[in-house]
Amino acid sequence: MxxxxxxxxxxxxxxxxxxxxxxxxxxxxxxxxxxxxxxxxxxxxxxxxxxxxxxxxxxxxxxxxxxxxxxxxxxxxxxxxxxxxxxxxxxAGLESKPYFSLSGPIQPTQSKEEIRSVKLLANTQLIRYVESRKISFPIARTYCREVYYSQHGKNLFALGFANDRGGYALRNGVGTKRNLGPAGYTTIQAPQATTINVFEGVFDFLSALEYYRLSSPTFPTLVLNSTTNLESALPVLKGYQKVNAYFDNDKAGQEALSRLSNSDVTVTNRSALYASHKDFNAFWLESSSLMLC
Incomplete structure (x- = not known):
């Protein structure tokens, strides 16, 4: 029944x-x-x-x-x-484990948190959130997912950006800014093979696509999801002749830039583009508003 x-x-x-x-x-x-x-x-x-x-x-x-x-x-x-x-x-991912994902099976976390399902972006609340960051729906839907998960008996959902280890960087615009599952960086492939872009977070990456009017990056791209993942990402970055660094203009971002520059890679500091803003998304929020005037 x-x-x-x-x-x-x-x-x-x-x-x-x-x-x-x-x-x-x-x-x-x-x-x-x-x-x-x-x-x-x-x-x-x-x-x-x-x-x-x-x-x-x-x-x-x-x-x-x-x-x-x-x-x-x-x-x-x-x-x-x-x-x-x-x-x-x-x-919906509720029949049995491992949980269903559009990008493959996801193993549950070894805590009181569990991913219930992962879906293509269609939730109106999350769409309003990404649009408030001036990210268009087609771009957001390509790279982000709706992640439904349980935490200490509560059913929650957030915008999720998958990393290479099967975890998600979660955002929802009302305080959630964390990882679920294994933490790690995200790599996105592209035809060009000698240069790689590196961003701190998902909204900086998506803002760059919007700013440059691209649906996908021209160069291979690595999103750290946190500057704490830089150390583990260095072997990937060292495999390229040049690294375009789009880090935040704050202490953590500048420390990451310094660490990268001292790691035997050729780095171009792209944060000069938004030198008067904290990060690429803050710059894009202002720039896109001016374009509408």
Whole structure:
């Protein structure tokens, strides 16, 4: 017998996340409305719409009224209600361990914290948060995830930026600024192979993409997620002829720059670009505002 709580968990799965998991991407979106080519048939004009505010869809090529994620899975998989609920709870990462992730399995932490699920960015609260930092939704959705986790019996969520060890740097705009799971740096590959960019945090990296109008970095990039990870990142950085350092203009950032410069690598201090600001994101917040004037 399916419990009401299990059904509620299934219904809470974002339709846009499940469609992305199945390989369907929106043709366009405006606000909380996402438009797709129908996942049920081939068509030249998109006729499938998702309202993320209420997490329901409408297929304008079907006589059915708008419906929820469970009905969508039933139709996509030709399965029963209970089978659809089972698929969705598995997708949400609540069926069994290891937990489901769009980037692979995540091992639970050895503490009173556990990652419950990791999803594509669709949570309106987290979207408002990244947009308050002047990071566009497409950029944020490419590099960040929604991380749902439990902590001392409480269910919480935050914006997550995955590191190379399977952990996450968490941010939510209301005080959460920490790591969950193994701490470490994040590497992002790019075609160029002789120069590498290094940033302190995720919002500095995303701000640089916005500032330079890029959807992905031109050079390989390493995000420390904390200056304490610099020591472990040095072997990677030493593998490049040149390092572009985008560190913060504070004591920790300058100490990291000095440590890097004394580590037998050729460093270009890119923080001069935002010398009058604490970091790249603070600079981007002001610069993007001026561009709108």
């Amino acid at each position: 399916i419990t009401l709580q299990t059904i509620q968990i299934a219904k809470a799965v974002a339709i846009v996340d499940y469609l992305a998991y199945k390989g369907f991407q929106p043709v366009s979106h405006r606000g909380q409305r996402y438009v797709y080519y129908s996942p049920f048939r081939s068509e030249n004009t998109p006729s499938f719409s998702v309202n993320t505010a209420i997490n329901r869809y409408k297929d304008f090529g079907s006589p059915e009224a708008g419906d929820d994620i469970i009905r969508l899975v039933q139709l996509l998989s030709s399965c029963s209600f209970s089978q659809a609920v089972a698929k969705l709870t598995k997708f």
